[in-house]
Amino acid sequence: MEWRIAARPTGRELRVEDFSRSESDPSTQGHPAPGEVLVRTLMLSCDPAQKGWMENAGGYAAPTEIGDIMPAGGVGQVVESAASGFSAGDFVAGPLGWRDVGLVPASVLRHVPREADSPQLQLGLLGSTGLTAYFGLLRIGLPQPGDTLVVTGAAGGVGSIVGQIGKMAGCRVIGIAGGPEKCRWLTEELGFDAAIDYKSENAKRRVKELAPEGIDILWDNVGGQMLDDLLARIARKARIVICGGIARYQQPGRPAGPANYFNIVFKSARMEGFLMSDFAAEADEGRARLLKWYREGKIIYRDEIVDGLDTAPQTLMRLFSGGNTGKLLIRVAEPT
């Protein structure tokens, strides 16, 4: 089975009809050519950036065409290899796409441990989710002990890790999330100092109460009105890490920018974006440290695994409606 891009969801919500399903193309399932590997997909990552890839937004990924296999990061198991260093049965991670099996150039794959929890760990905590949190906070946010860190989308895959690394760095951490259950998880299980339920509370006012001296680091996953409101609350020399804009991705037309951007002048503040690939050379170091923290219980990592490639569009759409807590994954098959 495979899913291809049928339509670009530019300026609107994702729909099931944006994807077309078919049986896997036999031409992709022959024997691998030299340098290739035939990979059976075990698990796929759901990431907000996937909608951007479908739209060719920003030109930051390889451009997609209508009819392409829907791109997605995944973990799989080698069925047959014509590439040195890869053998049948190996676990590999890389851009597998929405298909149950396929030929992949070995150059875009990396080995991951052949352990039961590899698929979910490698796609979440040790994949782009964890590395985005790690490098974005530590290299762009530059946390200092005593800083107030505010995280939007705090119960998501990236946000929940950002807040926990912020605690380790000595920050006071305030998470913003939707609903009492997510907020309870942040404060009672992850150790956030406070959580704001934006669905029932006025986040702008609550941040002023909770952080009267202002926000030193603003980690933004959502954009839109929330970003604008929080820019009114930044402290001098604040760092605003722009990671995502989930409120923008679904909005019709061209969403407005944050009117309060000019506050970065009054506050001598910095707003910065980044891509996980900026830190590719350091990725192994980041993974090693995240794994150590996880094994030591210093980072609690949660994922939500939905079974079935056949419902991949519906699963991905949940990302944009706030339906998940922690990293959202699609299980395609069990390892052999």
Added chain:
Amino acid sequence: MEWRIAARPTGRELRVEDFSRSESDPSTQGHPAPGEVLVRTLMLSCDPAQKGWMENAGGYAAPTEIGDIMPAGGVGQVVESAASGFSAGDFVAGPLGWRDVGLVPASVLRHVPREADSPQLQLGLLGSTGLTAYFGLLRIGLPQPGDTLVVTGAAGGVGSIVGQIGKMAGCRVIGIAGGPEKCRWLTEELGFDAAIDYKSENAKRRVKELAPEGIDILWDNVGGQMLDDLLARIARKARIVICGGIARYQQPGRPAGPANYFNIVFKSARMEGFLMSDFAAEADEGRARLLKWYREGKIIYRDEIVDGLDTAPQTLMRLFSGGNTGKLLIRVAEPT
């Protein structure tokens, strides 16, 4: 004579009626108390920030009250001193305000050379205008040889210096200004590589033609639609130095933010603001270097001096209508 704030021009254009004129208050013209100096104003600086001070925008300056002397930086001459280190006849620079004479705490004054060109040089090239350009470009913009630097409001006091320092740093410099005369000045006299007349050309398209590989440093004095357009043209790892937002200052209501802010994610770019006071400790170093470049002819500095404190409101208003080229100054009196 003195001018006081009569109304706050928040969310609209400046008007003459925002200022009230009166004869100087005799209570400010007695003999100085210990630590004070009586200063006769020679020349006053016109700065976009003055409108923000009247509005208490951003809270980055000492708050103003209706009825306060209109704040302004100036150069004056000491009439009488009760502060050590200051003597009658000395030239001093500091926050003199719109009045022809007044008592000033010596702690906010600095000595400047008793030379004929001191007033205009100290308020322009060696004042907040030159220092803003110097520190903003070199410390925030971080120019590298071969970078493409785009400057909006390029024919203004700050912009014209930014472009010239950018040339010294090895950048390719494109200025955006209003009208053929300003553009000619930029390319033929200041050595800019190109100039775009936004009044007669499509700046977004022209920047794409002139800088097909994108903008490495964007120096923004204007905000508004121009900033949004140019954010669509940034290169990877671009630095966007937010210096001013002159398009915003006059706009009714709450102007929109730049919708393309999210491009800083796709391009791993940084948008940063600053205040000249951030670099107060280094100001003398900056002044020394700017003065050396000026004496060597490496920086061409132009100002436009308008005579008369009595027309100060009209003169300041010209700043916001693009009526001046180079630094705008008000001459109040000649030195003795």
